[in-house]
Amino acid sequence: MxxxxxxxxxxxxxxxxxxxxxxxxxxxxxxxxxxYDVVIVGGGGHGLATAYYLARNHGIANVAVLExxxxxxxxxxxxxxxxxxNYLLPENQRFYEHSLKLWEGLSRDLNYNxxxxxxxxxxxxxxxxxxxxxLRRHNGMRYAGIDAELLTRADLARLVPALNxxxxxxxxxxxxxxxxxxxxxxxxxxxxxxxxxxxxxxxDIIQDCEVTGIDxxxxxxxxxxxxxxxxxxxxxxxxxxxxxxxLAEMAGVRLPIETHLLTATVSEPVKPFIDTVVSIAxxxxxxxxxxxxxVLIGGSLDGYNSWSQRGSPARxxxxxxxxxxxxxxxxxxxxxxxWAGVMDMSMDGSPIIAKLPVEGLxxxxxxxxxxxxxxxxxxWCLAWTLANDAPHTLNAPFSLERFRTGAVLDxxxxxxxxxxx
Amino acid sequence: xxxxxxxxxGARDETEFAYGGDAGVERPTDPEAATDEAWTDYLCFHDNxxxxxxxxxxxxxxxxxxxxxxxxxxxxxxxxxxxSRP
Ligand SMILES: Cc1cc2nc3c(=O)[nH]c(=O)nc-3n(C[C@H](O)[C@H](O)[C@H](O)COP(=O)(O)OP(=O)(O)OC[C@H]3O[C@@H](n4cnc5c(N)ncnc54)[C@H](O)[C@@H]3O)c2cc1C
Ligand SMILES: [Zn+2]
Numbered sequence: 001m002x003x004x005x006x007x008x009x010x011x012x013x014x015x016x017x018x019x020x021x022x023x024x025x026x027x028x029x030x031x032x033x034x035x036y037d038v039v040i041v042g043g044g045g046h047g048l049a050t051a052y053y054l055a056r057n058h059g060i061a062n063v064a065v066l067e068x069x070x071x072x073x074x075x076x077x078x079x080x081x082x083x084x085x086n087y088l089l090p091e092n093q094r095f096y097e098h099s100l101k102l103w104e105g106l107s108r109d110l111n112y113n114x115x116x117x118x119x120x121x122x123x124x125x126x127x128x129x130x131x132x133x134x135l136r137r138h139n140g141m142r143y144a145g146i147d148a149e150l151l152t153r154a155d156l157a158r159l160v161p162a163l164n165x166x167x168x169x170x171x172x173x174x175x176x177x178x179x180x181x182x183x184x185x186x187x188x189x190x191x192x193x194x195x196x197x198x199x200x201x202x203x204d205i206i207q208d209c210e211v212t213g214i215d216x217x218x219x220x221x222x223x224x225x226x227x228x229x230x231x232x233x234x235x236x237x238x239x240x241x242x243x244x245x246x247l248a249e250m251a252g253v254r255l256p257i258e259t260h261l262l263t264a265t266v267s268e269p270v271k272p273f274i275d276t277v278v279s280i281a282x283x284x285x286x287x288x289x290x291x292x293x294x295v296l297i298g299g300s301l302d303g304y305n306s307w308s309q310r311g312s313p314a315r316x317x318x319x320x321x322x323x324x325x326x327x328x329x330x331x332x333x334x335x336x337x338x339w340a341g342v343m344d345m346s347m348d349g350s351p352i353i354a355k356l357p358v359e360g361l362x363x364x365x366x367x368x369x370x371x372x373x374x375x376x377x378x379x380w381c382l383a384w385t386l387a388n389d390a391p392h393t394l395n396a397p398f399s400l401e402r403f404r405t406g407a408v409l410d411x412x413x414x415x416x417x418x419x420x421x
Numbered sequence: 422x423x424x425x426x427x428x429x430x431g432a433r434d435e436t437e438f439a440y441g442g443d444a445g446v447e448r449p450t451d452p453e454a455a456t457d458e459a460w461t462d463y464l465c466f467h468d469n470x471x472x473x474x475x476x477x478x479x480x481x482x483x484x485x486x487x488x489x490x491x492x493x494x495x496x497x498x499x500x501x502x503x504x505s506r507p
Contacts, residue, residue, distance in 0.1 A: 245469040256465035258442075259494070304423075304440040305494045307471040313422050314436045347465040403465045404457060416464040419440065 004200035027199035032206050035232025036064045041211045043067025044076040046364050047239035048194035049379020055201035058387035063203045068210035072191030075241045078341040080264050080298040083373040084121045084182035088137045091397040093144045099377030112193030114185050120276040121182030126171040130281050134177045151176040162273045164326050171282035214250040220359035235360040235386050242342025244365035251358045256347040256403045258418035261302040262369050263311030265338035269293030283322035297323045303419050311340035349421030350409035353381045353395040429484040441477030443467040444489045471495050
């Protein structure tokens with residue numbers, strides 16, 4: 001295997017001198033081998049990160065990542081890229097803070113610019129009750145050593161000049177909170193960066209390869225049936241987001257996950273006017289601006305089980321109405337695209353990163369609408385779990401058994417309603 | 422946009438309804454006697470098919486009846502709609 005061509009200012013200059021004709025492909029396109037020590041299903045950020053950390057942290061490089069489409073074409077490439085660790089429950093704080101720390105060194109670690117931009121994640125609120133909730137959550141963060149700030153209306157006016165702070169609107173903003181270290185990253189670059197770094201360590205990334213069956217013999221996973229033939233596997237890690245229940249079902253495992261739609265939309269590009277991420281509590285919309293200048297707007301779930309990847313116009317209207325209320329200039333922008341992803345909504349709103357009740361089979365899933373920020377830590381923890389056949393303390397709470405024992409991690413106290421989190 | 426044909430009100434926008442999830446789950450009739458296993462299955466482990474789904478919808482802004490709707494979760498095609506058991 002050839003050493004990875006490292007990217008730097010010098011390689012860029014060298015590339016320029018030769019008219020950019022000598023760049024090597026960032027990863028190979030190998031034929032699948034008959035078997036691997038570990039096979040990861042799903043070439044989104046989570047699957048690719050798992051493969052990378054298996055090779056880098058655990059020395060297990062006889063690994064394949066099987067992706068039915070192209071890598072990063074699932075939710076990884078459809079999300080609004082918010083990265084944060086502003087949680088209240090200690091289990092979530094520890095996990096997401098580990099993830100945020102990995103994000104902070106990720107571009108260097110992968111030698112690939114994932115454009116992580118810690119521009120600050122702001123949540124604004126409108127009522128005393130909402131303020132108390134957000135204060136409690138952010139005080140909890142500070143108690144755990146995570147950065148968190150309370151923002152007055154004056155702070156908001158300074159940080160987000162475009163925000164509508166008028167007292168005369170339907171739900172006036174009375175204040176906000178911020179996690180300054182939170183921000184956004186380039187979603188495609190995360191998939192590509194992990195893919196390139198994993199490939200360089202020997203991992204086979206196999207696109208256009210759909211897993212259609214999981215063979216279990218004597219309670220142990222042995223082989224995957226795929227559109228490119230059977231592939232033997234010592235261990236298998238599932239990282240298929242909205243398709244988690246389908247894949248688990250192939251191994252006879254039922255999951256507390258339902259698949260729902262989440263919509264987002266981008267406008268035509270305009271000059272920069274917002275350099276933070278702003279989430280609006282009243283109407284569940286959040287707004288940021290991409291590096292290309294598009295205004296990126298997301299909201300809440302469509303609210304019923306769906307695998308269609310087509311969002312409802314009703315939800316789109318909600319999101320745009322809300323964004324226009326709080327950023328009035330948005331009302332004059334043309335929307336370029338809108339789309340939806342299939343969300344793996346778990347019954348307590350927290351993920352499952354765990355061994356499943358079939359020997360050799362583990363999964364990461366149940367990410368709801370917030371798994372992009374988890375990508376590094378999810379891969380890190382699933383790699384640990386596959387390598388050691390046991391969870392790390394960071395992901396031990398995110399078990400499948402918790403739904404039976406009652407040790408659920410219901411951050412919002414919404415109860416077992418998949419679309420309620 | 423889903424247009425759900427309510428037996429009372431006719432075809433109405435999805436925005437008038439509240440979703441109630443998998444219609445196949447059975448609440449244990451005697452909760453005190455139900456095992457933890459049965460209780461957890463009822464609360465957390467529901468069908469999640471990519472295809473035909475039998476599900477509950479509440480006509481919140483209409484007749485306020487619970488409906489049982491057949492809908493394909495992949496194509497969004499609607500099938501039979503009937504009143505749910507009271
Ligand atoms: C509109 C939207 C906005 C979001 N915003 C945010 C946000 O701001 N911040 C945040 O943290 N998270 C956000 N999320 C959630 C986030 O995108 C996901 O949780 C995360 O990207 C999941 O990554 P993944 O690698 O698990 O999944 P994916 O990227 O979906 O990867 C799973 C892969 O598995 C493949 N696959 C499925 N079935 C098979 C099979 N049978 N065989 C082989 N391969 C298969 C799929 O093709 C897919 O590529 C958002 C999601 C959406 C849809
Ligand atoms: Zn009705």
